[in-house]
Structures are given as structure tokens and as C-alpha cells.
Amino acid sequence: MTSPSAPRPGTATPRSLPVVAPSSPEGALDDARDAPSNATSACGPDTAAGIPDPAAAGCHGGAERLRAAASTGERGQVLKELVEDYPMGPHDQPQGMCPAFGSLRVGLRMRRTATVLSGSACCVYGLTFTSHFYGARRTVGYVPFNSETLVTGALFEDIKKAMEELADPERYDTIVMTNLCIPTASGVPLDLLPKEINGVRIIGIDVPGFGVPTHAEAKDVLAGALLRYARKEAKAGPVPRPADLVEDRPTVTLLGELFPADPMVIGSLLEPMGVAVGTVVPPREWRELYKALDGSVVGAIHPFYVRSVRELQAAGRPILGSGPVGAEGTGTWLQAVGDELGLPAEKIGAAVDRGVGATRGALSAQRIQGRIVVSGYEGSELLVARLLTEAGAEVPYVGTALPRSPWSDADREWLEARGTHVQYRASLEQDKAAAQDVNPDLVLGTTPAVQAAKESGTPALYFTNLISARPLFGPAGAGGIAEVIGGAIRGRDRLNRMRSFFQGVGVGHATGYGHDGVPERRLTAKERNAQARGGAAVTGKTRKDPATAPAPEAQPAEVT
Numbered sequence: 001m002t003s004p005s006a007p008r009p010g011t012a013t014p015r016s017l018p019v020v021a022p023s024s025p026e027g028a029l030d031d032a033r034d035a036p037s038n039a040t041s042a043c044g045p046d047t048a049a050g051i052p053d054p055a056a057a058g059c060h061g062g063a064e065r066l067r068a069a070a071s072t073g074e075r076g077q078v079l080k081e082l083v084e085d086y087p088m089g090p091h092d093q094p095q096g097m098c099p100a101f102g103s104l105r106v107g108l109r110m111r112r113t114a115t116v117l118s119g120s121a122c123c124v125y126g127l128t129f130t131s132h133f134y135g136a137r138r139t140v141g142y143v144p145f146n147s148e149t150l151v152t153g154a155l156f157e158d159i160k161k162a163m164e165e166l167a168d169p170e171r172y173d174t175i176v177m178t179n180l181c182i183p184t185a186s187g188v189p190l191d192l193l194p195k196e197i198n199g200v201r202i203i204g205i206d207v208p209g210f211g212v213p214t215h216a217e218a219k220d221v222l223a224g225a226l227l228r229y230a231r232k233e234a235k236a237g238p239v240p241r242p243a244d245l246v247e248d249r250p251t252v253t254l255l256g257e258l259f260p261a262d263p264m265v266i267g268s269l270l271e272p273m274g275v276a277v278g279t280v281v282p283p284r285e286w287r288e289l290y291k292a293l294d295g296s297v298v299g300a301i302h303p304f305y306v307r308s309v310r311e312l313q314a315a316g317r318p319i320l321g322s323g324p325v326g327a328e329g330t331g332t333w334l335q336a337v338g339d340e341l342g343l344p345a346e347k348i349g350a351a352v353d354r355g356v357g358a359t360r361g362a363l364s365a366q367r368i369q370g371r372i373v374v375s376g377y378e379g380s381e382l383l384v385a386r387l388l389t390e391a392g393a394e395v396p397y398v399g400t401a402l403p404r405s406p407w408s409d410a411d412r413e414w415l416e417a418r419g420t421h422v423q424y425r426a427s428l429e430q431d432k433a434a435a436q437d438v439n440p441d442l443v444l445g446t447t448p449a450v451q452a453a454k455e456s457g458t459p460a461l462y463f464t465n466l467i468s469a470r471p472l473f474g475p476a477g478a479g480g481i482a483e484v485i486g487g488a489i490r491g492r493d494r495l496n497r498m499r500s501f502f503q504g505v506g507v508g509h510a511t512g513y514g515h516d517g518v519p520e521r522r523l524t525a526k527e528r529n530a531q532a533r534g535g536a537a538v539t540g541k542t543r544k545d546p547a548t549a550p551a552p553e554a555q556p557a558e559v560t
């Protein structure tokens with residue numbers, strides 16, 4: 001047994017069970033939103049023969065070499081599929097947090113599910129820290145490795161043994177085993193794990209930073225794997241009945257990690273048509289997967305769930321893009337759902353009239369005045385931009401870290417028709433450049449984008465915590481958005497008073513906590529000794545070239 005901080009890279013791996021057994025109550029994650037920074041982008045991985053130099057590998061460098069290592073041999077197929085499903089953007093390494101946080105978070109939110117990682121200790125430390133920072137309240141399992149276990153294949157045996165010891169059907173339905181960068185690059189074959197041990201499902205996924213560009217897409221890696229497993233179960237025979245299964249009406253399966261009130265709001269919009277929300281993927285428990293597959297139609301609210309879409313399509317479910325956002329979006333989406341289900345025109349009309357009327361009323365109650373730049377990595381950026389535009393804002397730029405998808409085409413076309421530039425796979429540099437170019441009244445973005453905007457005196461709100469953590473759809477989304485946005489825009493004077501007050505604080509050599517003096521180079525022990533003897537100190541520069549250096553006693557002192 002070990003914790004993420006226990007084994008040091010390069011030390012011998014104990015061959016006893018290398019996994020922490022999850023111990024805390026199930027289903028105990030709160031609704032905290034994703035981490036704003038690359039808090040878990042930790043490190044370069046361990047040394048192992050056949051894999052890249054650890055000093056240059058990991059998310060801070062060496063992605064090409066890891067990619068090259070992963071693309072060889074039988075496991076090259078894993079990388080090929082990742083590249084096809086999650087195409088790279090302008091940058092070759094994650095600009096946000098470690099992508100594996102996305103799939104880890106999905107696993108930690110599921111009841112009766114154990115999550116186990118295998119990767120470099122520093123990666124696992126960062127991921128575990130971030131999970132608990134956001135209230136996971138569950139242990140994250142860890143199977144460590146070293147050069148020997150990686151090269152000899154013993155790591156796979158360690159993982160298998162860990163699965164066997166953890167697979168307690170009294171406690172778990174499922175164990176999610178995740179390969180991070182180095183085990184993926186080294187080809188640790190999780191697909192060869194047993195599919196089930198003691199009745200507990202074993203699901204192995206590869207989530208390397210060099211193959212999954214964002215943590216959002218890593219959510220789809222796991223959600224797709226879960227749906228695939230559940231679909232095969234359902235195909236093979238009867239499966240347990242999900243709780244609260246709706247059977248008397250058609251249902252809509254929603255794709256995306258939505259604000260908790262949004263499925264309820266969407267349900268009330270669908271109600272006049274006699275349609276209900278079935279469930280949301282990623283799910284909170286295993287049986288919801290059967291419900292998702294059983295849905296009459298799928299709303300790809302977050303448009304990047306490509307593997308999940310593939311599984312739902314394989315189950316025969318039609319997919320709809322966009323979502324009921326703003327008055328126009330609400331009307332169009334409800335109409336599309338009704339048409340797909342072949343409902344009578346009067347039923348569709350009743351739902352559209354009610355949804356559009358209520359949303360329009362909420363939008364007209366308060367208006368937004370101002371120019372807003374939107375960027376983020378949630379997948380809902382285009383929907384948010386539509387809502388802001390309908391509320392009266394000018395939105396010249398929307399950047400999303402996610403790639404272009406057919407399920408966001410309607411939103412892109414709607415925005416482009418109103419003069420908005422939509423940037424898929426936007427880099428931080430593009431987002432910051434847009435915020436400078438268009439002289440906005442407000443920036444909605446990720447932490448570094450918000451920080452840059454505030455430093456330049458532009459009000460800014462963090463997209464994940466302040467925009468994604470509120471309703472987005474129908475009248476609930478429209479109500480109050482102007483208040484949030486208007487309050488931030490009106491804060492420009494206060495922001496600039498703060499900038500003046502703190503002018504020069506925490507910049508240059510004073511950046512960071514507790515630094516107030518100009519840094520001085522500390523003398524080496526040799527230099528201190530020389531100084532104590534009253535002789536001249538010898539600088540490092542001189543030491544590097546002893547052949548040409550003057551004798552120490554003849555050299556002038558350079559260090560004070």
C-alpha cells in the first residue's frame with residue numbers, strides 16, 4: 001500500500017500491493033468547478049529504458065518524444081485513436097491543468113467507483129492534491145513504477161494485482177484504472193486487464209497529456225469507455241433497472257457536465273411536449289449509463305464528447321447539437337427535439353411558445369451594455385456568447401480550447417452571422433491578444449487570461465467559477481446574467497483604484513510571496529571560507545576554466 005507521495009522515482013518498487021484502497025463515503029464530491037490553473041501539470045517522469053529522457057519529458061517538454069515512444073508497437077493504435085478523436089491544437093502540450101484531472105474527476109463523482117492512477121509520483125501527487133482541493137473526499141489509488149517495473153512489464157502485473165485486491169463487490173461496481181503519460185508512452189496494456197473481477201467491472205483508460213489536449217476531453221475518454229462497457233452489457237442480456245427510469249414519455253439524454261439546475265430547467269422546457277430529461281452523461285452512478293443509452297434522443301450540449309456520441313449512435317440514438325440558450329436558441333432547440341421525435345406541431349409549438357416567451361421576458365428585464373471577450377475550456381463558451389449577445393452585449397471574440405465539432409456548428413454560424421470571431425482550439429496567447437485588440441469592457445476567461453486582463457486594467461471574470469457555476473439555459477440562464485456582467489463592467493473604476501494602490505507591488509524581483517528585497521547571490525562554502533581567510537573568493541566562471549584562469553590568490557574578488 002502506498003500513497004502518492006510514498007515511492008520516489010527511481011527507487012525500488014515494493015512488489016506488495018501498491019494501491020490505496022478507497023475508504024471514504026461514496027458519492028461525496030461537491031459541486032466545485034474545475035481548477036483554474038495548471039496546478040497538476042507537475043513534472044517530468046521517471047527514467048526507463050525505451051522511453052524519453054525524464055528531464056525533457058512530461059507536460060513541460062518532450063511531448064514529441066513521448067508521442068514517438070507511444071506510437072511504436074501494438075499500442076500505437078491507442079495514440080492513433082486519441083489523435084483522431086482529440087486533434088492537437090496550435091500548442092503541443094496542455095495549457096491548462098493536467099488533462100487526466102478531467103477523467104479523474106468524472107470517476108470520483110461516481111458512486112461505488114474506485115479510481116486508480118499509474119504515473120510519475122509528481123503527476124499523481126498533483127492530481128490527487130487538486131482532487132481533494134475540490135472536495136473529492138475519496139482516496140485516489142496509485143500504482144507506482146520505476147525503471148525496472150516499467151521495462152520488464154512488472155508494472156502491468158502490479159496493476160493487475162492491485163485490481164484483484166481492490167475488487168470488492170460489497171464496495172464497488174467499477175474500478176477505473178488510468179494510465180498517465182509514461183505508462184501510456186511505455187505501452188502498459190490496460191486493455192489486457194480482466195474485464196471483470198469478482199463481479200466488479202475493470203475499465204482501463206489511457207489519458208496522456210501528449211494525446212489528450214484538454215482536461216475537458218479527458219472527461220469524454222472516461223465517459224465514452226463507460227458507455228461502451230454498458231452498451232455491451234445491455235447488448236449481451238438484461239441489465240439492472242436504473243432508478244427513476246422514465247418509461248411513459250420520450251426522454252432526452254444530455255451530454256456534458258452541466259450546472260446542477262440546468263437539467264431541471266431543460267426538463268421544464270420539454271414538459272409541454274410530453275418529453276423529459278432522461279439523465280446526464282457523465283453519470284453519477286453506473287445504472288444511469290443504461291438510462292443514457294435508453295434515451296430517445298441525445299442533446300450534445302457540450303459538443304466535444306466524441307467517443308460518448310459514438311457509443312450513443314451505436315445504440316441507435318440521434319444526436320442534436322447546441323442547446324436551449326437564449327430566446328432564439330431555446331426555440332430552435334425545442335423545435336429540433338420535437339421534430340426528431342416526430343411530435344405533433346401543436347405540442348412542439350406549445351413548448352416553443354412557452355420557453356421562448358419566458359426566456360425573452362427574462363432577457364428584456366435587464367440588458368447588458370458593453371463589449372465582452374469570452375474564452376474558456378469548458379465547451380460551453382459558444383453557448384455563453386450566444387446568451388450574452390441576446391442580452392445586448394457585443395461579443396467580438398469567442399475562444400474555446402476545444403476543437404471544432406458538428407455539434408457546435410449551429411452556435412458558430414449564429415455567432416459568425418453577428419460578427420463574432422470564433423476560435424476553436426484557442427491558445428492562451430490568442431485569447432490574450434484578442435483581449436488586447438478589441439479593447440473590451442469585460443473579459444471572461446481562464447485564470448491567466450483574467451490575470452492578464454486585470455493587470456492591464458480591464459475588468460475580468462473567471463469563466464469556470466463565475467459563469468459556468470450558474471444556470472445557462474432557458475429563462476433561468478437569461479435571468480440575472482445582466483446583473484453579474486453589469487456589476488463586473490461597472491467595477492472598472494474600482495479595479496483601477498486598486499491597481500494604483502498596489503502599483504509596483506509583487507512585480508519584478510518582488511513577484512511571489514514573501515520576497516521584498518533584491519535577491520543576492522549566496523556565497524558558496526568555498527567562497528565563504530576564502531572570505532573568512534581574508535583571501536579572494538573564486539567565482540564559478542573562473543572555476544569552469546581552470547586552464548586559463550589566473551591563480552586564485554592573484555584574481556580580484558568578484559563576489560561581495
Ligand code: SF4
Binds near residue numbers: 041042094100123
Ligand atoms: S500525467 Fe502527463 S500531462 Fe499530466 S502532469 Fe504528468 S506529465 Fe503532465
